[in-house]
Amino acid sequence: MVATDTRRLSVFETMQPDLDRVTARVEEVAKLDYPLAAGIIGEIVRAGGKRLRPLLLLLSARAYDYDEAFERLVTAGAGVELLHIASLVHDDTVDKAQLRRGKPTLNSVLSTGATILMGDFLFAQSAMLAAATGHVAVVSVFASTLGHLCNGQLLEMFDGHRLDQPVESYERRIYGKTASFYAGSAEMGAILGGAPPSHLEELRAFGGDIGLGFQVLDDILDLSQETATIGKPAGNDLRQGTVTLPVLLYVQGIDRGSPEWKTVDDIVSGDITDDATIDHLTALVRASGAIAEATVTADAYIDRAKERLAILPDRETREMLEELADFFGNRTS
Amino acid sequence: MVATDTRRLSVFETMQPDLDRVTARVEEVAKLDYPLAAGIIGEIVRAGGKRLRPLLLLLSARAYDYDEAFERLVTAGAGVELLHIASLVHDDTVDKAQLRRGKPTLNSVLSTGATILMGDFLFAQSAMLAAATGHVAVVSVFASTLGHLCNGQLLEMFDGHRLDQPVESYERRIYGKTASFYAGSAEMGAILGGAPPSHLEELRAFGGDIGLGFQVLDDILDLSQETATIGKPAGNDLRQGTVTLPVLLYVQGIDRGSPEWKTVDDIVSGDITDDATIDHLTALVRASGAIAEATVTADAYIDRAKERLAILPDRETREMLEELADFFGNRTS
Numbered sequence: 001m002v003a004t005d006t007r008r009l010s011v012f013e014t015m016q017p018d019l020d021r022v023t024a025r026v027e028e029v030a031k032l033d034y035p036l037a038a039g040i041i042g043e044i045v046r047a048g049g050k051r052l053r054p055l056l057l058l059l060s061a062r063a064y065d066y067d068e069a070f071e072r073l074v075t076a077g078a079g080v081e082l083l084h085i086a087s088l089v090h091d092d093t094v095d096k097a098q099l100r101r102g103k104p105t106l107n108s109v110l111s112t113g114a115t116i117l118m119g120d121f122l123f124a125q126s127a128m129l130a131a132a133t134g135h136v137a138v139v140s141v142f143a144s145t146l147g148h149l150c151n152g153q154l155l156e157m158f159d160g161h162r163l164d165q166p167v168e169s170y171e172r173r174i175y176g177k178t179a180s181f182y183a184g185s186a187e188m189g190a191i192l193g194g195a196p197p198s199h200l201e202e203l204r205a206f207g208g209d210i211g212l213g214f215q216v217l218d219d220i221l222d223l224s225q226e227t228a229t230i231g232k233p234a235g236n237d238l239r240q241g242t243v244t245l246p247v248l249l250y251v252q253g254i255d256r257g258s259p260e261w262k263t264v265d266d267i268v269s270g271d272i273t274d275d276a277t278i279d280h281l282t283a284l285v286r287a288s289g290a291i292a293e294a295t296v297t298a299d300a301y302i303d304r305a306k307e308r309l310a311i312l313p314d315r316e317t318r319e320m321l322e323e324l325a326d327f328f329g330n331r332t333s
Numbered sequence: 334m335v336a337t338d339t340r341r342l343s344v345f346e347t348m349q350p351d352l353d354r355v356t357a358r359v360e361e362v363a364k365l366d367y368p369l370a371a372g373i374i375g376e377i378v379r380a381g382g383k384r385l386r387p388l389l390l391l392l393s394a395r396a397y398d399y400d401e402a403f404e405r406l407v408t409a410g411a412g413v414e415l416l417h418i419a420s421l422v423h424d425d426t427v428d429k430a431q432l433r434r435g436k437p438t439l440n441s442v443l444s445t446g447a448t449i450l451m452g453d454f455l456f457a458q459s460a461m462l463a464a465a466t467g468h469v470a471v472v473s474v475f476a477s478t479l480g481h482l483c484n485g486q487l488l489e490m491f492d493g494h495r496l497d498q499p500v501e502s503y504e505r506r507i508y509g510k511t512a513s514f515y516a517g518s519a520e521m522g523a524i525l526g527g528a529p530p531s532h533l534e535e536l537r538a539f540g541g542d543i544g545l546g547f548q549v550l551d552d553i554l555d556l557s558q559e560t561a562t563i564g565k566p567a568g569n570d571l572r573q574g575t576v577t578l579p580v581l582l583y584v585q586g587i588d589r590g591s592p593e594w595k596t597v598d599d600i601v602s603g604d605i606t607d608d609a610t611i612d613h614l615t616a617l618v619r620a621s622g623a624i625a626e627a628t629v630t631a632d633a634y635i636d637r638a639k640e641r642l643a644i645l646p647d648r649e650t651r652e653m654l655e656e657l658a659d660f661f662g663n664r665t666s
Contacts, residue, residue: 117427120456131469146457
């Protein structure tokens with residue numbers, strides 16, 4: 001007997017046809033004249049992931065003039081996805097990453113110089129898509145989103161290893177490197193859909209909040225999961241010298257200048273690199289309650305995001321955005 | 334007795350006050366929160382050079398609604414200058430250059446990763462300036478200019494060392510890496526000034542032509558000048574494996590497969606790197622008539638550019654643009 005699938009379609013399933021249009025647009029624009037690079041970038045595009053940014057962009061217009069604005073929404077959605085891909089190309093170069101989504105990175109195959117230029121070329125193509133919406137406010141949000149992203153990553157690079165930072169600095173950093181992109185995607189969608197200004201602001205803030213929740217959870221997973229589950233060594237952020245929320249909360253609970261404090265400091269400044277010490281610190285953070293505390297923070301962001309949706313006129317879209325928030329908050333399984 | 338300066342003001346002197354406004358705008362926007370980087374970028378901005386791109390942008394609007402559009406012209410001018418600076422930051426990283434305008438480059442002081450991100454940040458700031466003109470056509474030209482630039486540099490990187498390329502490939506490359514930026518600057522100025530479409534096209538083509546002439550002459554200088562004059566070793570392009578017009582014309586005059594051809598091929602593919610052989614090739618190119626031939630090409634671009642100006646309504650602006658074309662064509666001294 002064949003089981004009949006009577007469950008409601010997920011937000012991803014419902015939006016799939018529209019997202020496929022976005023993907024087709026990205027593939028069209030990301031074509032490069034250089035066969036080797038074209039192949040690699042084509043693979044990155046197709047490997048794809050969930051297209052969370054275009055999805056949020058589309059959903060942010062869905063309660064308004066969605067149909068009239070549809071072509072421009074697809075264009076803007078392709079723009080944010082391509083901006084995402086361009087920033088991945090540069091990120092992988094910065095991090096000297098060899099694999100992305102299980103495939104060799106551009107920088108693992110080509111010179112640093114070629115990879116920089118190809119990332120720049122993709123930035124240019126993504127900006128052309130933003131301009132092709134014909135909406136100067138969209139371009140403005142687009143450009144400032146790129147500014148936020150770079151600033152967030154620079155903050156992480158220059159200040160991310162400091163143990164004496166307040167939680168606000170951590171928040172500012174993850175807002176820049178992660179949440180600003182979701183805030184911007186929501187805002188672009190709301191602008192193109194013709195949402196009234198108050199809705200636009202709430203949708204932008206919604207995007208920012210789910211982005212913050214998502215990044216805090218990602219930082220928690222890096223410490224709490226076993227290596228086998230996340231496919232990279234636990235404590236990877238520590239190894240890279242990045243102080244995330246759980247570590248920050250942990251050090252706030254110990255004396256500055258104590259041997260424990262010194263050990264954390266030596267790890268994030270790269271003076272200690274041996275696995276045993278890092279694993280031991282990971283265990284200490286897990287045992288300290290810092291992870292539970294960080295989880296409360298992540299949940300609060302997701303809850304705040306969902307509260308913002310009360311303003312939305314359309315119940316179906318509201319439920320889809322709530323579902324998306326839960327997905328970001330890792331509450332789907 | 335004090336000599337009285339009765340000569341006519343040069344285009345640079347006449348436009349200096351307006352260009353100073355552009356520079357002030359660039360300085361305002363290029364401020365970074367990272368003291369070390371801010372210092373270096375501030376120096377690059379102040380060291381400055383002639384601001385040729387904003388100058389061309391302003392002049393392309395000067396015969397039209399210059400005064401009404403002035404604030405937006407300053408904004409767009411700052412945008413193109415900052416785009417230029419951003420691309421220099423990435424170029425120096427790609428080329429591993431240590432000095433720029435006599436000052437240490439960003440990449441000589443910071444990591445490659447930090448330099449990539451700072452270049453990206455400056456791209457973002459420049460795109461925000463383009464968007465701040467409120468003119469979506471300007472943003473479109475801006476983004477496509479960045480696309481042309483990257484494409485030109487990628488073409489140089491991947492195809493620039495081939496000896497069997499037609500002159501058209503060389504032209505396409507230098508159009509991308511140099512001329513497109515002047516074409517785009519002129520077009521943005523003409524758009525903002527409200528030039529009629531036919532004028533806009535001629536001004537864009539004017540920018541492209543002076544850019545082509547400029548780059549051909551730059552490539553000639555690299556081979557024809559003594560090391561002491563240009564401050565870097567003669568034949569630098571050859572050392573970097575880039576085949577420029579004089580070399581291309583020289584190899585077109587010798588048999589493919591001859592020992593001379595093989596020597597050039599070995600130099601541009603980096604198999605021969607010794608100074609004596611490169612100096613000898615430089616002397617052969619100089620003696621071959623290829624430099625004279627390339628100079629004819631450069632002159633033709635500059636002449637074609639000046640002919641395009643006949644369409645301009647305002648004699649004073651036309652003369653200033655002619656003077657600029659002569660400056661690009663190295664006819665000023």
